[in-house]
Amino acid sequence: xxxxxxxxxxxxxxxxxxxxxxxxxxxxxxxxxxxxxxxxxxxxxxxxxxxxxxxxxxxxxxxxxxxxxxxxxxxxxxxxxxxxxxxxxxxxxxxxxxxxxxxxxxxxxxxxxxxxxxxxxxxxxxxxxxxxxxxxxxxxxxxxxxxxxxxxxxxxxxxxxxxxxxxxxxxxxxxxxxxxxxxxxxxxxxxxxxxxxxxxxxxxxxxxxxxxxxxxxxxxxxxxxxxxxxxxxxxxxxxxxxxxxxxxxxxxxxxxxxxxxxxxxxxxxxxxxxxxxxxxxxxxxxxxxxxxxxxxxxxxxxxxxxxxxxxxxxxxxxxxxxxxxxxxxxxxxxxxxxxxxxxxxxxxxxxxxx
Numbered sequence: 001x002x003x004x005x006x007x008x009x010x011x012x013x014x015x016x017x018x019x020x021x022x023x024x025x026x027x028x029x030x031x032x033x034x035x036x037x038x039x040x041x042x043x044x045x046x047x048x049x050x051x052x053x054x055x056x057x058x059x060x061x062x063x064x065x066x067x068x069x070x071x072x073x074x075x076x077x078x079x080x081x082x083x084x085x086x087x088x089x090x091x092x093x094x095x096x097x098x099x100x101x102x103x104x105x106x107x108x109x110x111x112x113x114x115x116x117x118x119x120x121x122x123x124x125x126x127x128x129x130x131x132x133x134x135x136x137x138x139x140x141x142x143x144x145x146x147x148x149x150x151x152x153x154x155x156x157x158x159x160x161x162x163x164x165x166x167x168x169x170x171x172x173x174x175x176x177x178x179x180x181x182x183x184x185x186x187x188x189x190x191x192x193x194x195x196x197x198x199x200x201x202x203x204x205x206x207x208x209x210x211x212x213x214x215x216x217x218x219x220x221x222x223x224x225x226x227x228x229x230x231x232x233x234x235x236x237x238x239x240x241x242x243x244x245x246x247x248x249x250x251x252x253x254x255x256x257x258x259x260x261x262x263x264x265x266x267x268x269x270x271x272x273x274x275x276x277x278x279x280x281x282x283x284x285x286x287x288x289x290x291x292x293x294x295x296x297x298x299x300x301x302x303x304x305x306x307x308x309x310x311x312x313x314x315x316x317x318x319x320x321x322x323x324x325x326x327x328x329x330x331x332x333x334x335x336x337x338x339x340x341x342x343x344x345x346x347x348x349x350x351x352x353x354x
Contacts, residue, residue: 045247045303045331050288053310053322060100060109061320064088067095068184068241068296069307069321070128075105075300076344077163078307079137080112080321081126090114093143095124099163104344118168119155127184127241127296134160138185138198141169147177152185152200172198176216176224180204183211184241190248190274198224201240209236213253232278233269243297243306248274252306253281254295265289266297266308288324304328 055061060078066088068081082088083095091098091114098112119125123143130137137155144153153169171177176198186199196218203211204227212234214227233239237257244251249271256264260283267281283289292312299306304326309319 044249045245046329047303048327048329050284050306050324050326053288053308053324055315056109056321056323058316059111061316062088063317065318066321067309067319068127069298069309070130071298071300071305071307072130073132073134073301075305076103077101078109078112078321079128079130081128081296082112083124083126083319088112092117092120093122093124095126096120097125097128097139101163113164115166116164118166124150129186131187132189132246132301136187137166138187139169140183140185140200142181144169144171146171147174147182148179149181150183151177152182152198172224176200176227178202178204178227182214182227186242186244188244188248192248192274195274199230199242199244200227201242202227208234210238211240213239213242230278233281238264241296243299245299245303246301250303251278252284252297252299254297255281259283261286261289262291262294264293264295266294266306293319302328 060066060080065083066080067083070079071077072079078100080098080100081095082091082098088098097115097119099115100109100112102109114120119137119139121141121143123141125139125141125143128137128139135156135158137157139153140150141153142150144151152172154172155166155169157165157167159165176182180203182200182202182204184201188197188199190197198216198218199213200216201211201213207229208231213230215230216224216227219225233242233251233253235255235257237255239257240254242251242253250268251270252266252268254264255267260267265283266289267283269278269281271278288294288306290310290312292310294308294310294312297306297308305323307321307323309321311319
């Protein structure tokens, strides 16, 4: 065989070998970036244990009931539900959604302000959940009519820094909503699969018990599909609010199922990839949970802070907001996770990256 023939044959063999070993992983939008349904082992975050919860203090909390928090991606806006039988004064109806702001992640929280009539109604409006990009706010409401006893709504805003720029809320429709009380939405946008899932809780028939956890997938036409029972997270007991880590591999839930330490506790479940079912939930234990009510978890974008409410002794009202923290031991750093946001409210000197 001539030298040029040998070289041609060698190149052909190399090309065949590369084709046989091509990356078969799921591709991201556009097909250019390989993704996995779960993070690679070296990129998967690892965390230390949760610390002792800290009360958010008498500016955020009041002598009334503060419940179901939601924390913005940059950590500078804390959305709060204030609920009957004792909602804080200054609201518009039964339960309202409020927001507390701070100048930086090291600054104290300011006094909560009611979000106004585009979000709140004469009925009960609560359990806020922000989309990752900050342009959508999901919540439930009983004061606007619709499909059932309580429905899921969404409001949009143009400027993700404007906590008072929310447009009039829209009902998500009677495919995802039912004639029963559909409550506690939590939105999850999966970078691995491109799917958007809305978790919520409902006492609708067909579940396992009192209130169960359901999931609805965003359809190509922009509407949410029917709610599907998340069987592995539900039980014959009352299972309500969830908070999901941004990679979709860890989820926290409120439940009064047996095995906790309080009247209602926060439990956690995990999964290997976002295509897998959740593991059986386990309680966070007595460091976070107490013999009282411990409920309404909300996770920070970087996964190191868990906000919730509790009526444990030492608070300022019926239910108070608390935060517990944990250290990040492995995984991409916070700046990359947060999209290079400055974690400082804009004063004309710094802007968070769009």
